[in-house]
Amino acid sequence: MSPMGHRLIGALMRLYPQDFRARFGAGVTFALEEEHRAARRRGIGPLVAFWITTAWNTLREGLRERLFRAPVGTSRRGLEINGRWERGVGEMITQTIRDLGLALRRMSKRPAFAVAGIVTLGLGIGATTAVFSVLNTVILRPLPYGQSDRLVLVGHRSDQSTLGIPNGGYLEYQNRSGTLADLAIYTEATATFPINDEPYELGLIRTTPNLFELLRVSAARGRTFVPEDVVEGAESVTVISHGFWQRMYGGDPDVIGKPVIEGSQTLVVGVMPEDFDFIRPEASVVFGNAFEAPDLFFPIAIRESEARFGNFMYQGIARLAPGATLEEARTELYRLMRDATEHYTYGGGHTRQSLDEGNYVPRVETLKDAVVGDVARVLWILMGTLSLVLLIAAANVANLFVLRAESLQKELAVRTALGASRRSLARWFLAEGLTLSVLGGVLGLAIASFGTRAVLRLAPGDLPRMDELGVDPVVLGFALAVSLTAGVLFGLVPVARSRNLDSVTLTMGANRTVTDGRSRGRTREALVVGQVAFALILLVGSGLLLRTFASLRSVDPGFGDSNVVTFKLALDGSQFDGELQRAQFMLNVADRVAELPGVTHTAFSADLPVDGNEWSDVIATPDAIPEPGALGDNTLRVFAGARYLSAIGAELVRGREFEALDFADYPRVAVVNQAFVEKRWPGEDPIGQQIAQWYDEQDPQGDVWYTVVGVVGDIRERSLVQEPEPTVYLPTVFLPESDFAMFVTNQTLLVQTAGPPHEIIGSVREEIRAIDSQILVDGVRTLAQLTAGSMQQVTFAMVLVIISAVVALALGIVGIYGAVAYTVGQRTREFGVRIALGATAGNIRSSVLRRGSTIGLTGIAIGLGGAALVTRVLQSLLFGVSVVDAPTYGVVAAGLLVLVLCAGLIPAQRATRVDPVRAMSAD
């Protein structure tokens, strides 16, 4: 006895009431186990049969025991022993149980019908439920904040990019806007920190104190921020997440008022509730969404004396004033934005003129739209399409029942003639419909829960709110309602149709017509046409996403991703005397690791390609120093260490990259990419030119000039889908007094290997531990993984659409097969006559196939038109392929046509084998 079988039998036994088990349990279990053993010896078929009959028998008997518990010793002799017991109080229930049993038995005799029905319903319900679960989680459920429909994202847009808010913009909007009731701004950062000796990447949020009040959330312990937290000289405070509280302090109830880290000046004033999640609108403009959930919140002050309308480094969330609309807010903010350039001018910033030149406009959209974004549209379309597919599937199953009712017409007529009531006929069909749809529903739920789990595994890390995903009760109810309604309808359709059953005409065989009624055939074929069309639309969608996937794979990112592993090292700033020492330490680590066997190259860097984690800066050249106030062009800036570019396999076009020697002192060298050269120095020699980061005169970095020593080929720094931009590479070392030092707390060690990269991970970790056991190593990823991460959203949408397409395709093919097979069945007599008159197999076959291909071609034509319209919603996800990509449409249409013809071929073949004598003599 396998333990699994043992457990299953044990579970089944629970269906019996306690007293029955006490009396017979041992015997029943023994008998079942013996039967199981015997069935298993005979093979998989008998084993499956064993489980089905055992489950059914136990369910039925257990229910019967529970419902009709006859006390032992009562004088109900005879009952049941000779079959007269059934006519009792529980007649109806017993009858229902029996009906269901009979339905099951009848269905098992016609497995094709049952399987077609169950699978059709199961696929339809399963796919719809899975997509609805995703949709419900991501879109329909409100954000977990008070009156979250009034929350909006506030930012800006220009010709070139999507931007956040400058501090001057915050002050202007917060103080003077009538359409925004409240506005909070924040920035994100990460730091790696040891908790219980494990490296832990912390998400940090620096925010204006009003954020929590604006979201209408309060602390579970202590308090959130108050305006006094940011006045001059106030104590430094922090609010922590539930998760951080648990990990760092083990849920210490007295954490309020303690320093956040031992010896720190910053005190914990509040702990957020467990269910609090700070849902941030989108990949932060400046930093990228580097972490999933923030651990620590710090209050920041925005001071009038330092404000200007430039450097859009903050993210904004606002609550609309009562009655205000998004459009009103946009109009008002546009006016205020232009005023702000005059009110806040510390260190320059934008002017009205520069705003107009760059087409700057405020961006105000609901937080939900901002969070859910493009994925929402894809989900809606999928949901819509799948609902239609489900409807068609249900119609198809109903059709199956009608067909069956028709094939049973004579039997029904005989039964009616023999005195069967309409009620008992209805019960017959209802039992069948319910059994089938409930089984379909169960299969559907299984598919749905499996599907949602698969979706969860595939979802891109930055897809919002996926952690909340599950098959929820609403969805469950939805699926059950669909399947039960379908079951009742399926059961009733044949009964309704049998209303005009005339026992005489039917038994006399008055239905000796040659072919089926035309109109009913039309309806059925229209349904199949619809299925083919939807299958085609979804297949085209899958095709386009597949091609996007392929184009992404073939994009030249400007670096090679083979055999490079990255290790993120958290270097505690206090260990080093400034940036330079830290860089030298990294060089030392890189050199030591380079000597390990199997390692061919090492480097270090602060930034990595395609991780969406880059800054834009204003870069000055001596002959193009920005006027105070003017902002010039934004240029991507990457902080790189020694030998970084060759480690990632970038192509050095001219000169050299950063070498170890550069870091002997504060380095003053830079590398630029080709796009930068073409833009700034077309036709000139870039080597030896001077560049500088430029904020304004007060900026300590402002007067640091770097000499260009090399030119590198263009690299896709932001993501695979974003074209390379003019980029400068600066050494990842700053002057001691630099503002930037606080952001670069992590350094990444890059290791290029001769063999498979994962093989050296262990030895590299060991080597680092040997150098300094205090160093925390985290974020071990290969460059290939980084690249794959950049494709996640497309992959996700692609998988969803492909699953839907396969479902629609399967249903469509079953539909076509059914329609053609049915036609063949109806025309058996006609074919018999034709064959008797000398028609060849070819004649018959082509006659049947013509019908099938007409259906198929109509569906394909409609589907092509539909696809051209519907796939537009995929636009934003596509890359390197047009929405109306002819090859995709062609291949899909041709492939579908072939499948459609194949589906028709089987019944067509059957038609050629019609025996004329039989066909004509059968009634």
Place this chain on the structure above:
Amino acid sequence: MPEQDVVALLPLKPAVFHILLSLAQGDLHGYGMMQGVREASSGHVDLKTGPFYRHLKRMLETGLVREVDRPADVDSRRGTYYGLTPLGHDVLRAEGRRLSELLGLTRRLGVLSGG
């Protein structure tokens, strides 16, 4: 046992008759009875565990069978042993007689020899 009690129980369901038959050879545990039925009927009466125990329970309630002591050398996993009661013997005999009378009638009328 009063005659009418026995008659009230006839005719027996085939399964019940076969179960009684299986016990006529001696006391058995549940699974043994099921196998006995299957063998005696050459597989025509294929009793599954669930329905079998429903019949068994009714037969216990009606007093056709009773629980008996398990033979000392038998594995206790097999569950309770059952045997026929005097009523069970009577009912089995009565049903057997009824069937054989029916069979005799059938023979006399030449139904079986026809075709």
